[in-house]
Amino acid sequence: MANTLNIVQAINQALMEEMENDETVVVYGEDVGLEGGVFRATVDLQKKFGKERVFDSPLAESAIAGTAVGMAINGLKPVVEMQFSGFVYPAFNQIISHIARMRNRSRGRYNLPMVIRTPYGGGIRALEHHSESLEAVFAHIPGLKVVIPSTPYDAKGLLIAAIRDPDPVLFWEPKRIYRAFKQEVPEGAYEIPIGKAKILQEGDDITIVTWGAMVRDVQKAVDLIKDEGIRPEIIDLRTISPMDRDSFVESVKKTGRILVVHEAPKSFGTGAEIISIVNEKAFLYLEAPPTRLTGFDTTFPLPRGEKHYIPSPERIAKTIVDVVRY
Amino acid sequence: MANTLNIVQAINQALMEEMENDETVVVYGEDVGLEGGVFRATVDLQKKFGKERVFDSPLAESAIAGTAVGMAINGLKPVVEMQFSGFVYPAFNQIISHIARMRNRSRGRYNLPMVIRTPYGGGIRALEHHSESLEAVFAHIPGLKVVIPSTPYDAKGLLIAAIRDPDPVLFWEPKRIYRAFKQEVPEGAYEIPIGKAKILQEGDDITIVTWGAMVRDVQKAVDLIKDEGIRPEIIDLRTISPMDRDSFVESVKKTGRILVVHEAPKSFGTGAEIISIVNEKAFLYLEAPPTRLTGFDTTFPLPRGEKHYIPSPERIAKTIVDVVRY
């Protein structure tokens, strides 16, 4: 059986099913219980599994992350929500100093099967701090996994994989496309492996790497220039760390060109890492400068300015053409 | 007049002189007052300027950073110390959500002339969290400046520039070489501009970019292979963000090769950013793959393993040769 679901619904279904399958899974965070989360990703979970396993927490991100460490050590699989990725920062110390390190620190004695879910990214005309895309910050920390789905199908499969992962996973959800489209999503558990990218479209003129909400914008961009005779290979990275390097390295060996598109700030972002890997592994194949099209190195603007920030399909299209015509 | 000082002493002198010159400068943090800091960088400041302007704070990094925001808005220039860079994380929310943003948020109405000083980096056989090099995390945040000196002379001049800067500066001090060597340091204030790298040695075979304690290791490495007939250009980046891009871009146009050496983890590090900039600005000049030699993508090991972590002069030397011989 399959249903047609959007991303929020797919996430909700993944949580439902994993809580059903595994009674050690617990869900908590700010407003996730009674009301089912500000984006309704956890809706009905409390009704179904009770207040013991699905509950509202006090307003304190460090404690949400920090208590999850204790729970994971003590046999549970906490899946906690941070209300927006811009509010993960109070939990930064717990994430970097403990969550990323407990397995290594204890030489494998204590591992942390836990997930931190949070909606990330801009484009929803929101207040300050509600549009952040700082996945690269966490990807730089040894010991973490950072996963970003771009479709309902992937969201469910990746979240299930994250919950079952014996190690901590940061699960960043592209809120701009939470409800943007629906897709057939099979009922019942399935996993999409963490650390594997997906080739969305094969081509041999240019490799385009992207993830999250930008996937659709890249697809729109490619559509805009479909008469230009360019055959791009589009890769949805799906996991930011550890990264599926082969996916784009092999692709670049074929295309000779690479464009990374992300909405996070440009400098020190994920694009830089991808480009460096390409330099290390496919230098001799490069026919044009590996290119980044990203958010600016500025704070994400309030709504009256936000349309400038996220690379538009038009800008992406122009950049694809520029790189191919280089 | 000039004195021969090591880095800690140069920092102390910079603080002394700026506190003398400008009565709005205040210094606080954990153990910085009476005892003068665990590394003695603030020694004698309290004696000289009193407990009002130099004081011990309670043990709370978020409050140290957060109160500095209020002080800076209210007319002071706080220079706060975080005891080790591994303990900056509780202050992450204040740094990223407020310190980096106050000027932009208020459209220039409130700017924050403040400095966060902290010893960073490994190699001192220390406990966990005492060896961190996560400058890239902060450099990815729009609105911050990240400065790292590598000599006593630079430490003083950069710190004075940081204190006088109308914007917040993160001043990361390479603790491994705090006392490693002395240098003539002139008395009296001088500034070294933030955002400007320094070419330590000119050459046209390879560009080596590094900073902090690795500068000396690179110099040692170059010395190890001085008979190989390789003429490297060595650049001390000095500011991680905003970066002096021209320094290495121009150099690569001459050398065709670049090696970035840092002790932070490899993936998503500063090396990636530098390599991407080189790709964007000097692609056609590249004769070999831009290369990174860095710390591993692992937690910094406890002392019995640390010798493996930081790239040794021998490894650097071998890598230089490899890149040049590519």
Next chain:
Amino acid sequence: MRLEDYNPLEDRSFSILDPDGEIINEKDMPDFTDEELLYLYKTMLYTRIIDEKALSYQRQGRMLTYAPNTGQEAAQVGSAYAMKEEDWLVPAFRELGAWLVKGVPLKNIYLYWYGNEWGSYMPEGVRVLPISIPIASQLQHAAGIGMANNIKGEKSVAVGYVGDGGTSEGDFHEALNFAAVFKAPVVFFIQNNQYAISTPRSIQTMSKNLALKAVAYNMPGILVDGNDLFAVYVATKEAIERARNGEGPSLIEAYTYRLGAHTTSDDPTKYREDEEVEKWKNKDPILRFKKYLKKKGILTDEWEEKTIEELEKEVMETFESIENKSDTEIDDIFKYHYETMPPHLEEQLNEYKAFLEGGK
């Protein structure tokens, strides 16, 4: 009243004006002139009108996310009225009445919620910090402002606002602790409106009230009826003067209720009962103030009608003055990150402008 004599562990609420507009505590009644009373009433009306208009603009799709204040006017207006011009207001994001009293132009406020950063550009002389979204983090700024006053020997006071939910954050603890340790002239003002989005106060903490958390820092704490402007004013005034006199910080819990939604994105019927809301409507801070003024013979229907009409006109004109005219300049996105724009930002700005000019 003496703040030090009040024991928050006894869990009694300090109040002066009851829901029927009666003065139940003559002794502590502040000595306002009729003019002042009308100003305070007018400001509460202004606050409510701004709220109502914003909500209706939002429903019409002319306004973005907005955080309403209805029900909390006395807590906001009363506390800010206790501040002097030189005092600093350090808000969270739900302090409309306080902003107005402190001189923040409505234009700024609407501009902010309309999605433009210029809303946070405070006029010269208005010592108000921008809205701070990360919960409780702003309290540290209040503590720092107070610490700086001590260092500089200035007599101004910082008033930091936070919600009931905000008391659970680590920053709340650290800010109060720093302020106490450094005897900083700061007043921490909790608007306990019973909810943090959908999460009721009972889930935030087991402590009987929030004011008693002051005990942990050895500072005075007081629980006041937050819908009683007089009580709020008196307690805040005393806390501020205490701070100004070098006696250090205090904590005030204003017990109030958010009659509306958390923000325009929120549907409160999901998490609370109508009866609860009705109960609190009877405690409306504006209503009881009006009853008092009427009984005192200070307020006339004509004055009220005229005032409301004027205020509505002003609010509408202000909104119209920014509507559709407040798109962010591209340069503004880049210009304010550093005093001098670094080359990489300049490059990004120029590239983007070139793209726009290049058509498409």
Next chain:
Amino acid sequence: MRLEDYNPLEDRSFSILDPDGEIINEKDMPDFTDEELLYLYKTMLYTRIIDEKALSYQRQGRMLTYAPNTGQEAAQVGSAYAMKEEDWLVPAFRELGAWLVKGVPLKNIYLYWYGNEWGSYMPEGVRVLPISIPIASQLQHAAGIGMANNIKGEKSVAVGYVGDGGTSEGDFHEALNFAAVFKAPVVFFIQNNQYAISTPRSIQTMSKNLALKAVAYNMPGILVDGNDLFAVYVATKEAIERARNGEGPSLIEAYTYRLGAHTTSDDPTKYREDEEVEKWKNKDPILRFKKYLKKKGILTDEWEEKTIEELEKEVMETFESIENKSDTEIDDIFKYHYETMPPHLEEQLNEYKAFLEGGK
């Protein structure tokens, strides 16, 4: 004693054994067998010997940074002795006596301070978390362990340790708050040794004692003489049993003193007077326990001499068993970041090994 009846606001210290080895509170005296008393004494001796040896190895350049415990033995041993095997010990980094009672082998402890991660690999069945360096952050883990016990319906309790300095961190506040809100079976145990490195307790907080901070979370708080093993044991025992019975968390402040340096990198003469140290030497927890045992006739000089000799031998042998044999395997640096090593780590490991094999 009833924890709930004790009021930390009164600032009285709970004690049983005075510095002269006299029982001053018969009513609360625990009912230990002679064997137990000797075990406790022996463990405190063990703790001190481990400390002394570590310091001497360190001075000889055979040991790295070490954080001494001398003076705090009663607080550590007494509290841990109140724990059952199924209870979780969540340490900061200065809990030597507690580790030993809970079954952490000395070898692990020395290995850790010797700079090898294997020190934190706890034997099966030893419910002790690794040393946590970031101050106060571990309390959240204790709260989470307790919350998990509630969810799983398990009857074990988590005891989280923190120093006086640690009470200033936001995490302290959040952890206590979570534990209280979720009625988690947790005991928060403050070793107030008067200093956080050079910073005296008086700079951490204005509150009269640290135990009273419990009031903010509506949990019991008690100030105990931390150099009195009996008092520490009784208070902790009651707090643990209370937690085990579903009555929620409590806070214990053990008032003690660090007789030595903060760590071997620290010089305490920079920030405190000799007289102060001397005063506290008279309150030595081991000395008073010894006086008590002597008076009771339980302890003989022969037993003590023999025991010390045995312990010293064991300590030296343990240290020698790890000395110079504990360099980290290169694989170990990489192997424990994830269950399965990702390709980029494998690559880095292989490249590095190839470099080492390639000579140079």
